[in-house]
Amino acid sequence: MSELKQTPLHALHLQLGAKMVPFAGYEMPVQYPLGVKKEHEHTRQKCGLFDVSHMGQISVSGNNVAEALETLIPADLVGLAKGAQRYGLFTSTEGGIIDDLMVVNAGDHFYLVVNAACKDQDLAHLRLNLASTHEVETLDRGLLALQGPQARDVMQRLCPEACELVFMQHGRFTIAGQEVWVSRSGYTGEDGFEISVAADACEAFAERLLAEPEVEAIGLGARDSLRLEAGLCLYGHDMDMQTTPVEAGLIWAIGKPRRHGGERAGGFPGADVILHQVDAKDHTRKRVGLLADGRAPVREGAQLVDEAGNEIGVVTSGSFGPSIGKPVAMGYVPRELEAPQSTVFAVVRGKQLPMVVTPMPFVKPGYYRG
Amino acid sequence: MSNLPANLRYAESHEWVLDHKDGTVTVGITDHAQQALGDVVFVELPEVGAALTKGQEFGVIESVKAASDLYSPVAGEVIEVNEALEDAPETVNDAPYEGGWIMKVRLDSDTIDGLLDADAYQATLSADE
Numbered sequence: 001m002s003e004l005k006q007t008p009l010h011a012l013h014l015q016l017g018a019k020m021v022p023f024a025g026y027e028m029p030v031q032y033p034l035g036v037k038k039e040h041e042h043t044r045q046k047c048g049l050f051d052v053s054h055m056g057q058i059s060v061s062g063n064n065v066a067e068a069l070e071t072l073i074p075a076d077l078v079g080l081a082k083g084a085q086r087y088g089l090f091t092s093t094e095g096g097i098i099d100d101l102m103v104v105n106a107g108d109h110f111y112l113v114v115n116a117a118c119k120d121q122d123l124a125h126l127r128l129n130l131a132s133t134h135e136v137e138t139l140d141r142g143l144l145a146l147q148g149p150q151a152r153d154v155m156q157r158l159c160p161e162a163c164e165l166v167f168m169q170h171g172r173f174t175i176a177g178q179e180v181w182v183s184r185s186g187y188t189g190e191d192g193f194e195i196s197v198a199a200d201a202c203e204a205f206a207e208r209l210l211a212e213p214e215v216e217a218i219g220l221g222a223r224d225s226l227r228l229e230a231g232l233c234l235y236g237h238d239m240d241m242q243t244t245p246v247e248a249g250l251i252w253a254i255g256k257p258r259r260h261g262g263e264r265a266g267g268f269p270g271a272d273v274i275l276h277q278v279d280a281k282d283h284t285r286k287r288v289g290l291l292a293d294g295r296a297p298v299r300e301g302a303q304l305v306d307e308a309g310n311e312i313g314v315v316t317s318g319s320f321g322p323s324i325g326k327p328v329a330m331g332y333v334p335r336e337l338e339a340p341q342s343t344v345f346a347v348v349r350g351k352q353l354p355m356v357v358t359p360m361p362f363v364k365p366g367y368y369r370g
Numbered sequence: 371m372s373n374l375p376a377n378l379r380y381a382e383s384h385e386w387v388l389d390h391k392d393g394t395v396t397v398g399i400t401d402h403a404q405q406a407l408g409d410v411v412f413v414e415l416p417e418v419g420a421a422l423t424k425g426q427e428f429g430v431i432e433s434v435k436a437a438s439d440l441y442s443p444v445a446g447e448v449i450e451v452n453e454a455l456e457d458a459p460e461t462v463n464d465a466p467y468e469g470g471w472i473m474k475v476r477l478d479s480d481t482i483d484g485l486l487d488a489d490a491y492q493a494t495l496s497a498d499e
Contacts, residue, residue: 031408035409036408036409036434037408037409037411037434038409221408225434295411295412295456296412297411297432320412320434322434349430
């Protein structure tokens with residue numbers, strides 16, 4: 001494990017009794033003594049604190065940053081107001097997905113949060129394409145996610161101004177003596193905040209949050225079941241270089257001005273393939289949510305078959321959903337089966353388990369929209 | 371530190387065996403195993419009447435995190451399974467030596483061989499750590 005990197009909270013995780021596992025090149029807490037299921041439930045009912053410092057935080061600055069980033073990302077970034085955050089994708093020239101990310105217009109620069117496993121490659125991609133005109137730098141900062149219906153109560157005591165942010169807004173605040181960057185977003189389907197803190201102040205800041213009565217430390221295990229119930233994709237599992245945004249059900253991440261007929265149509269890698277699919281809807285497979293009838297969890301990699309046993313697709317994420325009390329999964333099925341209530345079968349230990357195509361999210365989102 | 375009742379025998383694959391001394395035994399998983407698995411959400415039980423050899427896979431236990439195979443610590447015929455686990459699999463976590471039992475087996479032979487007592491099983495756990 002010696003080659004694994006550590007986040008600024010490594011010592012705190014050990015002190016809290018976390019079980020540490022390798023994840024995306026980091027040694028990360030998969031769970032604390034509370035356990036995955038209770039951590040999941042605590043986040044849905046109260047408030048969980050997640051260390052997501054392994055994720056890449058990148059600043060891009062220079063003239064016309066939005067236009068420059070639009071050459072790599074099909075979101076509407078020129079139309080992204082200062083202080084607003086938007087979900088985006090880095091697309092490949094073949095129309096696949098290189099990574100998904102959050103983009104913030106921070107005024108004097110654009111602030112990007114990318115997946116840990118992809119961050120070196122994303123940085124190289126940005127530098128290769130933008131370095132001659134723009135400054136691309138990685139930020140030595142920790143990142144904490146405070147998630148759950150009581151996150152706002154916690155934030156209200158520490159920094160009432162930050163509670164004025166609505167879903168997908170971003171701002172700079174001073175909390176507990178630290179200058180922090182806060183966005184009202186997350187990866188759980190709940191209301192909450194993602195807080196970027198200078199690396200050397202991160203541990204004290206996390207301890208300050210954990211001192212609040214509603215807050216428990218939550219590991220990657222619950223982070224995965226929470227995001228799955230919220231219908232959110234995990235890069236490298238639910239989408240990858242071989243998946244187009246249309247197949248992945250991420251058409252909404254392609255801004256209207258970037259589509260055919262828009263003011264800035266195309267101009268991003270793979271635009272021909274992707275915009276054709278947006279218009280023609282002639283993709284052959286589609287990511288869908290799947291709910292099982294029985295109790296046996298259906299996990300990533302399970303084959304999907306029709307009633308006769310013919311292979312039709314694959315499960316890309318699957319677990320037991322503690323909040324819905326049932327096995328929950330997402331996977332790819334032929335486009336003709338994407339309609340809710342279609343039945344497919346997952347092969348688990350040689351048995352065909354019926355699963356019903358179900359609209360996502362599986363749980364009602366708690367996002368605060370003002 | 372896990373709880374290891376002295377009246378039970380243990381397999382290195384983390385099952386326990388309660389010998390009823392009438393040719394039948396009850397089988398479950400140890401406190402150590404349930405702790406390592408985490409929150410159990412599903413137990414795939416064997417069929418009543420199934421003939422098991424020692425070391426044979428007889429079921430699967432799934433936690434939120436992962437699926438683990440169950441290995442029979444004895445040879446014999448399954449005579450009863452704990453159907454209550456179908457609706458309440460978490461009993462394996464809450465009471466691994468009582469309500470969380472998994473199956474009862476009628477032994478092929480009169481004795482149970484090659485299993486560990488609590489101290490010897492504890493020693494295998496210590497060696498793992």
